[in-house]
Amino acid sequence: MSDSSAPKLHKNEGLKDRSNYLRGNILESLADPVNGGVPEEVAQLTKFHGTYVQDDRDVRNERRKKKLDKAYMFMIRVRVPGGVCTPQQWLQMDELSDTYANGTLKLTTRQAFQFHGVLKFNLKKTMQGINAALMDTIAACGDVNRNVMCNPNPYQSEAHADALKLAQDISDHLTPQTRAYHEIWLDEEPVASSEKEEEPIYGKTYLPRKFKTVVAVPPMNDVDIYAHDLGFIAILEEGKVVGYNITVGGGMGMTHGNAETYPRLAQLMGFCKPEQAVDIAEKVVLVQRDYGDRQNRAHARMKYTIADRGLEWFRQEVESRLGYKLEEPREFKFDHTGDRYGWVEGIDGKHHLTLFIQNGRVKDLPDYPMKTGLREIAKIHDGDFRLTCNQNLIIGGVSAENKPKIEKLVEEYGLSKRLEEASGLRLNSMACVALPTCGLALAESERYLPDLVTELEDVLDECGLRQEDIVIRMTGCPNGCARPYLAEIGFVGKGPGKYNIYLGAAANGSRLASLWQTSVKHEEIKETLRPVLQRYAKEREEGEHFGDFAMRVGYVKPFEYGNNYHEPAVN
Numbered sequence: 001m002s003d004s005s006a007p008k009l010h011k012n013e014g015l016k017d018r019s020n021y022l023r024g025n026i027l028e029s030l031a032d033p034v035n036g037g038v039p040e041e042v043a044q045l046t047k048f049h050g051t052y053v054q055d056d057r058d059v060r061n062e063r064r065k066k067k068l069d070k071a072y073m074f075m076i077r078v079r080v081p082g083g084v085c086t087p088q089q090w091l092q093m094d095e096l097s098d099t100y101a102n103g104t105l106k107l108t109t110r111q112a113f114q115f116h117g118v119l120k121f122n123l124k125k126t127m128q129g130i131n132a133a134l135m136d137t138i139a140a141c142g143d144v145n146r147n148v149m150c151n152p153n154p155y156q157s158e159a160h161a162d163a164l165k166l167a168q169d170i171s172d173h174l175t176p177q178t179r180a181y182h183e184i185w186l187d188e189e190p191v192a193s194s195e196k197e198e199e200p201i202y203g204k205t206y207l208p209r210k211f212k213t214v215v216a217v218p219p220m221n222d223v224d225i226y227a228h229d230l231g232f233i234a235i236l237e238e239g240k241v242v243g244y245n246i247t248v249g250g251g252m253g254m255t256h257g258n259a260e261t262y263p264r265l266a267q268l269m270g271f272c273k274p275e276q277a278v279d280i281a282e283k284v285v286l287v288q289r290d291y292g293d294r295q296n297r298a299h300a301r302m303k304y305t306i307a308d309r310g311l312e313w314f315r316q317e318v319e320s321r322l323g324y325k326l327e328e329p330r331e332f333k334f335d336h337t338g339d340r341y342g343w344v345e346g347i348d349g350k351h352h353l354t355l356f357i358q359n360g361r362v363k364d365l366p367d368y369p370m371k372t373g374l375r376e377i378a379k380i381h382d383g384d385f386r387l388t389c390n391q392n393l394i395i396g397g398v399s400a401e402n403k404p405k406i407e408k409l410v411e412e413y414g415l416s417k418r419l420e421e422a423s424g425l426r427l428n429s430m431a432c433v434a435l436p437t438c439g440l441a442l443a444e445s446e447r448y449l450p451d452l453v454t455e456l457e458d459v460l461d462e463c464g465l466r467q468e469d470i471v472i473r474m475t476g477c478p479n480g481c482a483r484p485y486l487a488e489i490g491f492v493g494k495g496p497g498k499y500n501i502y503l504g505a506a507a508n509g510s511r512l513a514s515l516w517q518t519s520v521k522h523e524e525i526k527e528t529l530r531p532v533l534q535r536y537a538k539e540r541e542e543g544e545h546f547g548d549f550a551m552r553v554g555y556v557k558p559f560e561y562g563n564n565y566h567e568p569a570v571n
């Protein structure tokens with residue numbers, strides 16, 4: 001007899017429970033030649049394997065009129081802990097994108113690769129190609145710990161190496177143990193039914209919702225630590241990592257018109273020694289596993305668990321599982337969230353080149369063969385490639401001997417020309433994918449932001465602000481995939497051609513932006529922002545960032561959770 005008073009769990013909970021550790025009917029659906037997509041229940045499960053069913057939204061209406069099915073295709077996300085891969089892996093990703101996807105690579109806001117436009121009958125082959133490159137896609141999406149981010153800039157080599165190792169260790173430790181991935185995509189023999197399979201950390205129903213972990217190396221906050229469920233801030237003494245401050249409870253996603261949902265900054269929970277960090281990550285996950293909301297997915301992220309019950313309660317839950325108390329957080333200072341472009345020399349004598357990749361989209365254009373250029377570099381490069389947290393790319397660990405050859409290719413393919421021509425605004429821009437692939441997009445983002453920046457550059461030129469670093473980010477919906485609520489100017493898609501504009505985040509990522517204008521149309525944005533930029537040029541204080549200025553002179557008030565953020569619900 002069922003207990004009718006028991007709280008009703010979200011349907012995804014039953015689905016996970018019944019899925020036999022993420023198998024469900026994935027294999028059967030992949031074998032179905034008639035449907036180019038997969039049923040909804042299967043689509044929920046494939047996310048845990050790192051792939052989403054999507055459709056080409058550019059042709060949706062036309063196909064509907066012709067009574068055709070949607071143009072189904074798949075997105076695949078490849079995990080790259082800390083964003084570091086080898087030149088060989090870069091070449092393999094490049095080749096897979098041409099063979100099975102739409103010929104482009106997307107470097108995401110979380111240091112991963114994404115392929116778009118993979119057809120169902122190529123899905124398994126693409127997955128196998130990714131695994132042949134010694135990379136994988138498990139837990140790139142789904143209700144588990146996702147790709148662990150880490151500051152990829154190797155200029156402080158020792159600290160960076162420690163932080164990267166921590167990112168990798170946490171990633172390994174929190175990777176699901178199910179063999180489903182290997183059976184489904186890599187043709188491994190099924191686990192015998194007599195064998196007991198276990199998920200020692202997650203259990204059968206995994207987490208209530210996605211979970212994101214990052215490792216920061218001050219003074220850079222390029223990982224945007226306050227946007228994530230769990231963060232570790234390296235504390236350095238004489239250039240060495242002596243431990244980590246721990247942050248918990250950040251997240252960006254919200255829903256228009258639902259005041260119960262909001263972006264939230266992570267809070268400092270304590271300090272730990274380097275050798276304690278992985279265990280602490282596990283215990284944080286366990287608390288969220290046990291107390292996160294499994295009824296309402298819009299309220300299931302760890303930020304709400306902490307907002308509802310308090311940081312003190314959360315810390316005690318973590319400490320009781322650890323069996324010891326966390327130390328008080330130590331002093332640290334972040335100065336910015338952006339990437340620093342161009343060449344730097346690391347303390348190990350290696351050279352590192354950060355390149356600007358507009359919105360992370362690696363592709364060849366008739367006048368700019370960027371993808372080819374990067375391929376040619378990968379062929380001769382003896383270091384590594386590092387995907388940044390801002391959708392850019394570092395050609396890392398270049399030897400003095402190889403540097404002139406890389407410089408020549410950079411020159412030949414125009415890779416630094418774009419960098420030299422770009423304004424400070426463009427170099428600090430990020431846009432999520434949005435249309436045509438993202439099923440949740442309400443407005444354009446990646447395809448529109450570059451043009452909007454061009455329009456705004458006219459105003460910047462008039463005001464003498466071209467070189468100013470101003471963080472501008474856009475998303476096609478309020479989910480916040482490009483972290484727009486941590487931008488000095490943030491755009492959030494409201495409907496076709498319309499955006500809510502946010503102003504006032506701190507340039508170092510420690511303060512959220514607040515809603516300034518709602519539903520501003522494409523054609524109005526430039527003129528809406530013009531007076532603000534003009535006033536900034538005239539009235540800013542020495543060294544004052546745009547976000548601080550917008551807050552100081554009162555364009556917006558500091559954000560309060562669930563308060564000044566929302567417009568009335570729209571029916």
Ligand code: SRM
Pocket residue numbers: 052054075077107108109110111112113114140146147210212227250251252253254301360431432433434437438439440479480481482483
């Ligand atoms: Fe995201 C869902 C793309 C980073 C918050 N995100 C999606 C999906 C999968 C749409 C879907 O569910 O159908 C998007 C696929 C679009 C496409 O066509 O590729 C998508 N998210 C992205 C990427 C590719 C944006 C980009 O252009 O780089 C980023 C991939 C990161 C990665 O490599 O793992 C991406 N997403 C983020 C971030 C930024 C971050 O984590 O630093 C956020 C905000 C932080 C956070 O999680 O709070 C983010 N994505 C979301 C949400 C809202 C979650 C929430 O708590 O409300 C969704 C929707 C959902 O989960 O229901 C979402």
Ligand code: SF4
Pocket residue numbers: 432433434435438439440441442445475476477478479480481482
């Ligand atoms: Fe899609 Fe919205 Fe994320 Fe942009 S922010 S990729 S539109 S879910």
